[in-house]
Amino acid sequence: MDRIDARIRAVRQADSAQTLLAATAVLATSDHGDSISGEAIACLVEVLGFNNPGAAAAAVNGLIRLGPMAVEPILESLDPRNYGARAWAVRALAGIGDGRGLDLLEEALGSDIGPSVRLAAARGLGQLRLDTLGEPLRLAVQTRCLQALVAGCSDGEWVVRYAVAVGLEGIGLADFNSEHLRPASRQALLGLSQPDGEAVPVVRLRAALALRRLDGQPSA
């Protein structure tokens, strides 16, 4: 515990980009044992807003390692004026894959002005971990994810559409209720894989790869 406190102090007292990155990486990979410090989570969440990409990436990894405990602190920290921090927060929530992030991910993909935020949201919508939910709720949540991703196929930024293809693959590959979701996700991917539906080659190639993966995977 003392060791964690010292590591939190090291992050807060860092006086250069390099020392912040190093201290964040150490804190993010710490073994918290049985008692995860709320202070450690708060500290990693703060780093998301520091405009230091290396440190923020390390903090995201640390938050994803901490898992569902980090979800509420991340949701509470969201600053609508700081797009960089929002993108990292959405990325952390996408990586944790907790259903509590659904509203945020859905809203972010549909209407956030920052492409990096929409991108992270699309990625996250394809990989929510819903195995603890009962079947009807799970299907309802996944249907919302799918609808948001289908709408994302017409995003103006290629990199967001690329992430949408990855998200659609994730939904289509989910091993439950595939007969509900797989046809719709295949259809959306088909649109992204063809020149008349998608102008950017790398997006078409990624959608085609997703389709091959869906076709190689037998329906559950």
Next chain:
Amino acid sequence: MATSNSLSGTVQAMAGTIDPDAGISAAGEPITEAEALQRLRQSEDHSQQYYAAWWLGRHRSRHPEALPLLLATLRQRRPRDPGAGVEENAIARNAARALGKLGDASAIPELLAALDDGDDGLREAAARSLGELQATEAVAVLLRRLASGPAGAGAPRLDSPRLQEPCEAMLEALGAIGIAEPGVITLIEAFTAHDRPLIRSAACRALLQLSGEARWADPLVQLLDHPQLQVRRAALMDLGAVGWRPALEPICRTLVENSLKLFALRGLVEQGEHHDAEIAIESVLNAMDSLL
């Protein structure tokens, strides 16, 4: 539906973040093509013209009036006069940038003339657009402007941090145009020893594009470890523009924003076919997935 479909456009949008013209850009509110043409046609409000010229390039307008209007805007420039307002020149620079994006070769003669303009910012924009248009006609003029080498064309100006010639843009244009004659190669090679890492990066990028020789990739890969973020970004985008797939691992490791790495990796997928079949597209796509 896809509006942002150009890798080089992205590189230029990035260059725009350090663009001296950026200050007079009008607010980026959504407008229609008809509105953009109308704004370019009038000449009272310069900021509206400036934005309209950018808009037509960004959206790769195919309207028959877009090209003649942009050419007229390019002609609107004045001889350089440091004391006077230079807004016409700023609009001309944006028109030159847009003309590269329309992809119409009939803009080449006027862009070629702009390569000899007194305004180095306009020469820079014209060089980039001629590169985008792969205008072989531009090689001779580019060689002439760069002929004095790093100590002449590449010397710092006394009045600004810029160089005598916009070397970075001109070297990149030579690489993009793709004429690999000995005279071109020799001249570009001289710039691989320039003091400034951004110029070395541009020179290596051009040589790698023209020759496909791995020895020109090594300095770019080394610049991915440079202490300055701006230099790492430039080397990253240069490797992406060439599509140098052997750099996949170093690109993934370098400390640069994921968004820029994704642009560079898109280049590895789309431009990389002719360099290295050893690294499959799927490996690059997997690397892109992990950056999302």
